[in-house]
Amino acid sequence: MRAAASKIRMGFVGGGEGAFIGQAHRQAAGLDGCYELVCGAFSRDPENNRDTGIALGLPASRCYIDWQHMLAAEQALPFDQRMELLVIVTPNHLHAPIASQALQAGFHVFSEKPAALNLAEVLALEAVVSDSPGHYGLAHTYLGYPMVWQARHMVRSGVIGTLRKVIVEYPQGWLSHDAAGQGNKQAGWRDQPELSGLGGCIGDIGTHAFSLAEFVADQPIEQLCASLGIHVPGRQLDDDAAMLFKMAGGASGVLIASQVCAGEENPLKIRLYGDKGGLEWRQEEPSSLIHRSLDQPLRILRSGIGQPWLCEAALQRMRLPAGHPEGYLEAMANLYRDFAAAIGQGTEVVGVPGIEVGVRGMAFIEAVIANHRGDAKWTTLARHL
Amino acid sequence: MRAAASKIRMGFVGGGEGAFIGQAHRQAAGLDGCYELVCGAFSRDPENNRDTGIALGLPASRCYIDWQHMLAAEQALPFDQRMELLVIVTPNHLHAPIASQALQAGFHVFSEKPAALNLAEVLALEAVVSDSPGHYGLAHTYLGYPMVWQARHMVRSGVIGTLRKVIVEYPQGWLSHDAAGQGNKQAGWRDQPELSGLGGCIGDIGTHAFSLAEFVADQPIEQLCASLGIHVPGRQLDDDAAMLFKMAGGASGVLIASQVCAGEENPLKIRLYGDKGGLEWRQEEPSSLIHRSLDQPLRILRSGIGQPWLCEAALQRMRLPAGHPEGYLEAMANLYRDFAAAIGQGTEVVGVPGIEVGVRGMAFIEAVIANHRGDAKWTTLARHL
Amino acid sequence: MRAAASKIRMGFVGGGEGAFIGQAHRQAAGLDGCYELVCGAFSRDPENNRDTGIALGLPASRCYIDWQHMLAAEQALPFDQRMELLVIVTPNHLHAPIASQALQAGFHVFSEKPAALNLAEVLALEAVVSDSPGHYGLAHTYLGYPMVWQARHMVRSGVIGTLRKVIVEYPQGWLSHDAAGQGNKQAGWRDQPELSGLGGCIGDIGTHAFSLAEFVADQPIEQLCASLGIHVPGRQLDDDAAMLFKMAGGASGVLIASQVCAGEENPLKIRLYGDKGGLEWRQEEPSSLIHRSLDQPLRILRSGIGQPWLCEAALQRMRLPAGHPEGYLEAMANLYRDFAAAIGQGTEVVGVPGIEVGVRGMAFIEAVIANHRGDAKWTTLARHL
């Protein structure tokens, strides 16, 4: 909540009525009052588009029929009126094309994940990002959680010693039945390769697990051995994935991502073990970080401003005293706040996943699929396959 | 996040830099994009006041030296520019005086709790509220949690049968040491009766437990038998309270509120048992509602949009699918959203605690103190002592 | 499991087929192999008595029609054959009469709680115990849990500082309906004052909560202010109790015991807070002891042989490495093992609740009932009312 004059002007592509993720982005962006909504192209459906604009209080003149018109029209506005940041919350296949054009038109971009549909596309986008003055941010929301930063800090500072074992899992249940066939819009496009990309579950949530593991472990996954499955008849893309992996520093690991774990909600979870101790964090109870060690009882580090045993990076991402739960929207708001700081101050973006996370995620998906389809046990996960 | 033009114009009294609760209010108000900050009198300290205004992007002309000047100046502005809603986040003793004047000046008021310092004052304020066109809301944030509404719904609809036993507890630890004596500003005024009111812990958090119990049980507490304590030397007001109580419908109960439960954060918790089952909700894990019953296994109802077993009142207060945690700011944002709806549509306020909760809380505090000081075992908790 | 020759010869009064607690005692006594069953008077019902004896492998000659015959007949046997220890698992009203006679006949006695029906009776029994060579033990099973000893140790050694607040609760749900009226035998005698004593819930489980609080806090409760209730129509004795209390060292407390908390199982729980930290233990997860403190994150001390941070008294009461759960039978077995050691070695009993716990429990019940019935707010809890 800040006065309007000082805010960054923001536009949306996607996020019309009925689209959960657009609403979440607007709430997260609103939390700290750094942004003002000035325009949007919310839906291909003109009625939805118009209604969304009205509901959000936009003048009709800045509610555009599509993103191409929006980019052109906003570019034509005076500098102090036009959109500064474009938020992309469309289905996957539009992420890269829109981001490229918006960056080339001089806007900052904050995109839903994945950055692109495949590795070739994301590498092309990376070149655009690199050549553009605007910032590019990727909504890997889980990397905005303060206790994820605390875990990373503890790994990096050697609290649990040399890493030996990483277990990251993301079991969901919401695709246990044929949601797409039953008309669920969000399930629908996710199962169409041309809209969603080559990976189903592995792309949708496997990349979250993957990014979390590399972020907290602070080292890359180098090799993997994967298996994908389709458990619901009629589905085109995988709804279930699991793999063994090896990290650069010698740790072995397991990654599980599934959308047919009936009854599970969203318990993304990571455990890391070193030669001195272990850490455990679970998204459904994000304020707690469990720290086990060889020479003392289990400790639970709890989120909360002012807790002296938390690192600076974690403390900066908290808003409330201990015992006042913060959640998913606050994590996403942390990304928006850091992105606003970079835009407002004209500095480098710090604390927000960027195109490099997008590239890494695409390389991951392609490596998994290659391994799954091939005969070789292990596949090297490289930037360029 | 909505376009600025459609927002309700909001001003703050209190909430200068360093004041946690003002920041929380601004974040909660920002979440749904219904409000725009237009003015403030943030601090008695001119420097803090000015710096806060600048940080929030306000023009100097609308950053006032005190609330009296603010009310006068804003009243003089054209209707479509001036503040519509005043948020009061000062120390307790100013809540009622500012609210009264603001209401009489035609503004809506959203006040931190308590509504006033004592029963006499709150009853006077109640008269003002009743005579004013503006709305009055009270920040009993815990009543904004969706699963609290779910619990209330289940009690009201007979799921756990006739209520027999209610246990509500609020053990905190942050006043285990002499925080006030060590310079903690928020602890400081809380221990001065002229600033905080007659109750210490019983007023600060006991009223939260009390309001939660009456809200979820959907019936008043009629009699109580209480004991207060001061465990930290040098303290003037109680830091520890407990009581037995009896509810109108025959249930017996226990209320525990303490700020010397060393190491506890903010685990406000309520359990209710009827002749068919029981419910349990804990603020530190607000997405879960435990439902026990005599004839089936324990169930955990989880927050999440679209869950078919949740009541409408709960669903309306959720923003995310199951497994995406929502917390304290979302609960407060629910109050702000409902308050905005009433202001925007010119309708009655629904879903936001009002002056009646404030009156009830004051009656509670006075009854507790009277019982504690007297010889009688039971004290009747009446609207007018 | 030890060879038969080296075992203590044990007889039972009560515990016929269908009586849960007798079976539990036999299992607990069997765990460490210190006892051999040699005789019994298991039931007033001759058929049940005989069948139980057969099922337990006893010769008919040592399956007696009643306890009086058993005491007489066993006393007449040669010293190396006759029963050494009598276990009493009858309804409450027989505990003291049988214990007195058995002690006077030269046997050791291990009795279910309560020790007697009222304070007068328990004081008389205390005199018998004092004058008899045999040992007297009381099955306050919860005092056999290792982490209860660990908690007591931490309180005594000052880990949580000076005690300020104690909250002990025992909410059960199994008497939520009229179990006695529906033929539940164990519920039946519990509601008859002449068989059960003056207290219902307060005697049955309130005394467990009380004993646990005094044991772990290592100081007596001095004053209490109580309320009892009968929530199930037709019941004679209280099924719900709660009280405020004050301990000798200045701590304030709350005790809750209820048998109408529908759906609750057996979650006896204690929390203690001092000026440095707090402890929390819950019987349903007895291997964990939560330790909160002001200057470090929450720790969970876990049961397990060899854990270097556990005290000697706790370690002696564990049998398995960490992560191998031990439970109720192991806790009771700890009492049996310590009792066997005292009998076998002819030493004082250490680690087993004795008649002093029984006296204290009766004084507690009588004080609670007196306070509940009287007008005074506080009642002093004295050895002799």
Place this chain on the structure above:
Amino acid sequence: MRAAASKIRMGFVGGGEGAFIGQAHRQAAGLDGCYELVCGAFSRDPENNRDTGIALGLPASRCYIDWQHMLAAEQALPFDQRMELLVIVTPNHLHAPIASQALQAGFHVFSEKPAALNLAEVLALEAVVSDSPGHYGLAHTYLGYPMVWQARHMVRSGVIGTLRKVIVEYPQGWLSHDAAGQGNKQAGWRDQPELSGLGGCIGDIGTHAFSLAEFVADQPIEQLCASLGIHVPGRQLDDDAAMLFKMAGGASGVLIASQVCAGEENPLKIRLYGDKGGLEWRQEEPSSLIHRSLDQPLRILRSGIGQPWLCEAALQRMRLPAGHPEGYLEAMANLYRDFAAAIGQGTEVVGVPGIEVGVRGMAFIEAVIANHRGDAKWTTLARHL
């Protein structure tokens, strides 16, 4: 606890002082009073052997210098005096040789796992078992937990629908440092292939996870793709294992077993998901079984005699009312009780893992090692490799 005359006479090989598992077996066997200890060859160390015998109350004549002497001497005793059951709690390499000889000598055998050192040996033992009149039981203790039977029942009766995903994990931390090198006796022999077998962690605990998965899922694992690791320098056998697998019914799965998960105790855990719901059970809290489903809130089924929603097989393995925790020793005691029933009544063994579980475990270990060492991605898990 039963009278001595009616008990089964039992002898031990192994389990001298200092050996945790021998003590656990004696306690578990003692719990229900079905066995009487009559002889033993507890240790190769004569002093330990003698001291153990004395401590257990055995006459010197039945405390043998080795198992060969014990078998011979006991066989020579009159039928009504001699040992009936031999319990084997030695290091792994002796399990099969002793079991074979004991069975051939006419004794019943209850053996610690693994049944043998490798597949060839276990198949030979299987032939002996098949040709012998005596019963053979294998101490897969985790299969004695009542809620494991409940989970199996729910899978078999279709409560969670057709199985799609199984995740079983067993992360321990106790071998995070070089325990063997530091003198830990139990760690020592476990790292010597000639004493322990070809597998380290995969044999020691991986087989527990494997057996649990096949037991609860009620179908075999058909293919696996595994990776083993040695994380502690100087170790010969794997201390870390993970694999992907496919079950006969089409479910995909993940198995994790590691002994370098620093700080973990013994949280063997299984999750199974079908097209209607999921189940989750964790050994460290064995009384709870989580049941998720697509059309109702999460339920927690809790252990406890008389719970009407539990299956007969689970209820038979419980001893106490809900809320009175039972643990590891009770699970093992369930195996002993069922074994005693078969011996005592001369019937088939029901409810106790037998040689077929041993064979399956060996085939599993060999398949894992073969897969780990080879280039093929998937290895078929067959009875005969």
